[in-house]
Amino acid sequence: MTDGPADHLLFADNVVKTYPDGAVHALNGVTLGVRPAQYVAITGPSGCGKSTLLNMLGVLDRPDGGEVYFRGAPLSQRRDLDHFRAREIGFVFQSFYLIPTLTARENVQVPMFEGPKRTPRARAQKADELLELVGMAKRANHRPTKLSVGERQRVALARALANDPQLLLADEPTGNLDSENANKVLDLFTQLQKDRNLALVVVTHSDEVAQRANRVVKMRDGKIVSDSAAARGAQQ
Amino acid sequence: MYFFAFILKNLLRRPIRTALTVLGLAVAVGSMVALLGVADNVQRSVESAFDTRRVDLIVMQKNKPLGLDSDFGEFFTDEARKLPEVERLSEGVVSNATAKHNEGVMFLVQGWKPDNFGFEDMEVLNGRLLKAGDTYKVMIGKTLASNLNRKVGDTITFTADPDHPYEVIAVFKSRVVFEDGGAIVSFPDGQALTGKKVTGFSIRVKREGGDGAAQIDAVKAKIAALRDPKDKSVQLDAQSPETYVESVSQLKLIKAVSWIVSVIAFVIGVITMVNTMAMSVMERTHEIGILRAVGWPRRRVMSMILGEAVLLALAAALVGAVVAAGGLYALTRSPKVNGFIEPGLSPWVVALGTAITVLIGVAGGAYPAYRAARLLPTEALRHD
Ligand SMILES: Nc1ncnc2c1ncn2[C@@H]1O[C@H](COP(=O)(O)OP(=O)(O)OP(=O)(O)O)[C@@H](O)[C@H]1O
Ligand SMILES: [Mg+2]
Numbered sequence: 001m002t003d004g005p006a007d008h009l010l011f012a013d014n015v016v017k018t019y020p021d022g023a024v025h026a027l028n029g030v031t032l033g034v035r036p037a038q039y040v041a042i043t044g045p046s047g048c049g050k051s052t053l054l055n056m057l058g059v060l061d062r063p064d065g066g067e068v069y070f071r072g073a074p075l076s077q078r079r080d081l082d083h084f085r086a087r088e089i090g091f092v093f094q095s096f097y098l099i100p101t102l103t104a105r106e107n108v109q110v111p112m113f114e115g116p117k118r119t120p121r122a123r124a125q126k127a128d129e130l131l132e133l134v135g136m137a138k139r140a141n142h143r144p145t146k147l148s149v150g151e152r153q154r155v156a157l158a159r160a161l162a163n164d165p166q167l168l169l170a171d172e173p174t175g176n177l178d179s180e181n182a183n184k185v186l187d188l189f190t191q192l193q194k195d196r197n198l199a200l201v202v203v204t205h206s207d208e209v210a211q212r213a214n215r216v217v218k219m220r221d222g223k224i225v226s227d228s229a230a231a232r233g234a235q236q
Numbered sequence: 237m238y239f240f241a242f243i244l245k246n247l248l249r250r251p252i253r254t255a256l257t258v259l260g261l262a263v264a265v266g267s268m269v270a271l272l273g274v275a276d277n278v279q280r281s282v283e284s285a286f287d288t289r290r291v292d293l294i295v296m297q298k299n300k301p302l303g304l305d306s307d308f309g310e311f312f313t314d315e316a317r318k319l320p321e322v323e324r325l326s327e328g329v330v331s332n333a334t335a336k337h338n339e340g341v342m343f344l345v346q347g348w349k350p351d352n353f354g355f356e357d358m359e360v361l362n363g364r365l366l367k368a369g370d371t372y373k374v375m376i377g378k379t380l381a382s383n384l385n386r387k388v389g390d391t392i393t394f395t396a397d398p399d400h401p402y403e404v405i406a407v408f409k410s411r412v413v414f415e416d417g418g419a420i421v422s423f424p425d426g427q428a429l430t431g432k433k434v435t436g437f438s439i440r441v442k443r444e445g446g447d448g449a450a451q452i453d454a455v456k457a458k459i460a461a462l463r464d465p466k467d468k469s470v471q472l473d474a475q476s477p478e479t480y481v482e483s484v485s486q487l488k489l490i491k492a493v494s495w496i497v498s499v500i501a502f503v504i505g506v507i508t509m510v511n512t513m514a515m516s517v518m519e520r521t522h523e524i525g526i527l528r529a530v531g532w533p534r535r536r537v538m539s540m541i542l543g544e545a546v547l548l549a550l551a552a553a554l555v556g557a558v559v560a561a562g563g564l565y566a567l568t569r570s571p572k573v574n575g576f577i578e579p580g581l582s583p584w585v586v587a588l589g590t591a592i593t594v595l596i597g598v599a600g601g602a603y604p605a606y607r608a609a610r611l612l613p614t615e616a617l618r619h620d
Contacts, residue, residue, distance in 0.1 A: 060529055060613045086531020093617065097526035101245040102237075109237045111530040120238050159530070 005069035008033035009167060009199050015056050016065030017049075017222075026052040028222035029066070036166065037197040039189070041210040044219035050203040051171055053219070057201060058089050058169045086114035090160030094172035096152045098144040104131060104155045105140040108162055115163035130158035134188055150181025157188060168192070170202045174209055186212050243543040250516070254548065257512045261552030261596065264501035264508075266559030269589035271494030273564055273581045278413060278490070279481050280582065285412040286438075286477035289353040292452050293439040294480040295459055298473040304330055307432040311464045312472055316439065319458055321451040326352045327437035331430035333419065336393040341383045344418035345394065347426010353438055354415070363388040363406030370422050375406040377416035392419070396429050439474070452476070502596060505552075509600020513545050517608045524608050525616020534609035541608045545601025546594055553593035557586050 005011040010033070017027040026049045034040055034057075042050050055061040056068055059081045068075045070088065078084055085091075098107045108127035112118060118126065131137045134154040144152050153173060160168055168189075174182035190212060192198045202209060210216045218226040247254045286294070295316070297306035313327045326349060333345040348354060350368050358365075366375055374392055376384070381404075386392055391401035402421065410416050427433065441451040459474045481487065517524065524537055561581055568579045 055614050058529075060617075080533075082528070082531050082533035084531075085529065089531075091529050093526075097522055097617070099523055099526075101249045102242070106237045106242070106245075110242075110527065111532075113239060113536065114531040114533070123237060162530075 003033065005033070005074075006072035007035070008069070009036045009038075009071060010034040010057055010201075011069040011072075012053070012057060012066065013069065014066040015053070015063045015068065017052050017056060017061070017063050025222045027056065027063070030219075030222070030224055031066075032057075032217065032224060032227075034167070034199050034201055036199055037193060039193050039200045039212070039214045040202070041213035041216045042201065042203045042219060043205065043210050043216060044225075046205075048219045049222040050219055052222075054169050054171050054201065054203050058091060059085060083114065086111055087116075087163050088165050088167060090157075090162075090165040090168040092153070092156055092160050092168065092170040092173045094175040096144070096149075096156040096176075098152055098156060098159075100144055103141050103143055104136055104147065104158075107144070107155055108158045111159060111162040126162070127158070130161050131155070133161070134158045135184075148181070150177055150184060153177060153181070153185055154188070157185065161192075164196075166197070167199045167201070170200065172203060172205065174204070174206060179208075182206075182208070239540075240543070243540060243547060246516075246540070246544055247547060253512065253516075257508060257548055258551045258555055260508050261505050261549065261593065262555035262559050264504045265552055265556035265589055265593045265596075266563060268494065268498040268501040268592065269556055269560035269581065269585055270563040270567075271490070271497050272588060273560060273585045274567075275487060275490040275494050276582055276585050277580065278487055281411060281413050282481045282484075283477060285354075285357070285410070285415075286481075288357050288411065289438070290440055291353055291438040291477055292441045292448060293455060293459075293474040294436060294477055295439065295472050295474045296436040296480075298460075298471040304332065304435070306435050308470050308472065309433050309464050309466060311466065312459075312462055312470075313434055313437055315462055316437070316455075316459060319455055321441050321455050322439055323442045324351075324353075324440045325437055326354075327423070327434050328352065329423065329426040329430045329432045330435045331396075331432065333429065334395045335384055336395050336398060338384055339395060341380075343380050343383075344414055345426065345429055346415075346418060346420050347423045347430065348420050349423045353440070354410070354420075357411055358415075359409040361407045361409055363404070365406060366420065366422055370405070371425060372400050372402050373405045373422065373425075374402040375408055375420045376404055377418050378407055378409050379413075379417040380419060381407045383417070394429055396431075498592065502592060505549075505593070505596035506600040509545055509548070509596055510603055512548070513541060513601050513604035514607065516544070517541060517604045520608075521611060521616050524611050525613045528611065528613040529617065537611075538605045538609040541605035542598065542601045545605070546597040549593045549597025549600075550590070552596075553590040556589060556593065557581065560589070 005013065012030055012032045015027050015030045016025060018025050030053055042053065044050055056063050059068065059075055099110065105124060105127045108130055109123045112123045112126065128137065128140060131140050134157050136151060136154050136158065139147060139151060147155065174185055177185065186209060189200055193200055202213065204210055215229045217224055297308050300306040313325065316322060317325050329347040331345055332342055334342055350366060355365055361378060366373060376386060381387060384392065386404050388404050388407060390404045392404060393401045421429065439455060441448045441455055456474045459472050462472060464470050527537060565579045
């Protein structure tokens with residue numbers, strides 16, 4: 001198997017990122033490919049650039065150097081990155097960021113405004129299906145403040161799946177959860193990868209989370225220092 | 237869920253702030269609408285009265301912006317009556333007046349001949365119309381009757397003529413609001429009370445089957461050319477009722493004041509709106525970041541904030557219209573001004589007020605919306 005952008009769902013090629021106020025390179029030439037339905041964990045010490053890398057992969061921010069490819073096409077050429085994010089990528093964050101005035105069902109519908117055209121009724125129906133999937137169907141009419149933190153993260157996960165993306169990016173998704181709730185979320189990740197062929201990139205400090213992944217990438221000082229796929233890659 | 241529902245929920249999140257903003261805007265917009273309404277009501281009632289009386293031209297002395305200052309000799313009415321295009325002419329004298337027993341109430345007193353156009357659509361509530369030969373008799377409008385506390389059979393002594401009490405022979409209701417707030421005496425009595433010869437006259441032209449436009453133009457020109465041999469400096473100006481009403485300086489003043497108040501209300505409204513929406517955007521930095529992260533383009537974030545501002549403005553316009561109608565009603569209960577204004581808001585004024593309020597929403601929401609749209613998802617999400 002070859003190893004270029006075309007063989008991956010998402011491919012970061014020698015990505016560099018420097019923040020204006022920091023002389024340090026937050027990312028110092030990172031090359032990383034993610035294949036369809038692959039489950040990648042990114043670990044490393046605080047400040048090593050994990051979140052920065054995730055932002056580049058999810059085009060929340062643009063790199064200063066290098067290129068990110070999606071299905072072989074360079075993203076720097078695309079002008080409709082919002083549209084791209086809405087349809088191709090699901091995000092999960094450590095602090096959920098649900099909208100407090102909206103019920104669980106409504107929160108899940110937020111990305112759908114930018115997804116495929118659906119009637120309001122169809123959006124609500126789709127939201128109910130996704131809440132069912134994450135085991136939150138019974139709490140669909142509750143606002144976030146009425147939900148436990150674990151439940152909130154599951155609603156946030158349903159929201160990430162609103163437009164049926166093929167790639168889920170998660171930054172410390174279990175960082176605010178106790179181990180029981182963390183496990184529920186991680187079980188869902190595994191299930192989604194299997195049932196929906198979803199590719200997952202999960203930034204984490206937790207070894208438990210990393211163990212669940214197919215592949216563990218370790219970073220330090222804005223660089224990748226080890227990659228479990230590289231060891232096996234030759235044989236694949 | 238509809239996008240609109242999302243916008244509405246955002247506003248209802250802070251009910252007190254939303255209510256206070258709506259109320260503040262409503263007071264600003266309400267006072268603006270009330271003043272625009274006053275000017276509009278006066279104008280429309282006068283116009284409609286001239287319309288039903290089928291008056292084609294109003295003639296006053298030229299360059300007397302206060303219609304009340306106009307004064308000229310009977311030479312002009314005699315000459316104008318002779319014009320072949322004139323079907324009918326009725327003259328009058330007008331002046332401000334007060335009654336001795338209550339000098340706080342200022343009103344208009346007019347001297348009319350029995351054939352005045354104004355008598356035709358006047359509704360006598362009580363008593364009888366003035367007839368030829370009546371002296372020291374007065375008809376009073378219903379508003380003046382209540383302001384001066386006088387009824388048929390009572391007397392009114394004008395400050396201008398303390399020696400002759402006038403007998404009230406009628407209380408009437410007119411289509412013109414300031415006539416309701418005024419008094420009418422016979423033409424000679426009016427001349428004595430006001431010290432004027434003629435203040436102005438109205439003309440109805442002969443139609444000759446057409447719309448009368450040619451006759452109106454001819455009469456206009458002929459009247460402009462008239463010169464009194466006794467005083468060649470006096471010139472008259474014949475105007476259509478519409479132009480005349482526009483030129484009445486009291487009305488001009490009300491209009492000017494209402495536009496100044498509107499500008500002030502607009503500025504206050506925009507500042508209020510900017511303040512509310514900027515605060516609301518700041519509080520929602522994270523939230524807006526997540527909206528951007530899940531793929532909302534700047535455009536949609538902008539529509540959301542602008543939508544909230546416009547919705548606030550529409551609510552304010554609604555409350556403001558109620559405030560304005562209430563304010564106008566309260567004004568019509570005050571004897572100081574009720575002789576000149578009438579309650580009620582025309583749809584046109586309400587629509588204008590609403591349009592201005594929506595403009596306030598857009599103007600006040602634009603900057604916060606721009607700020608919100610500029611938020612980078614990474615920046616917005618970074619500070620946990
Ligand atoms: N917006 C920014 N402006 C300036 N410096 C930044 C910004 N974002 C990140 N950095 C810096 O870039 C480096 C990498 O940050 P990043 O957030 O990617 O680390 P991380 O691996 O996610 O850390 P953590 O585990 O604590 O979340 C750090 O030195 C950080 O201080
Ligand atoms: Mg991080």
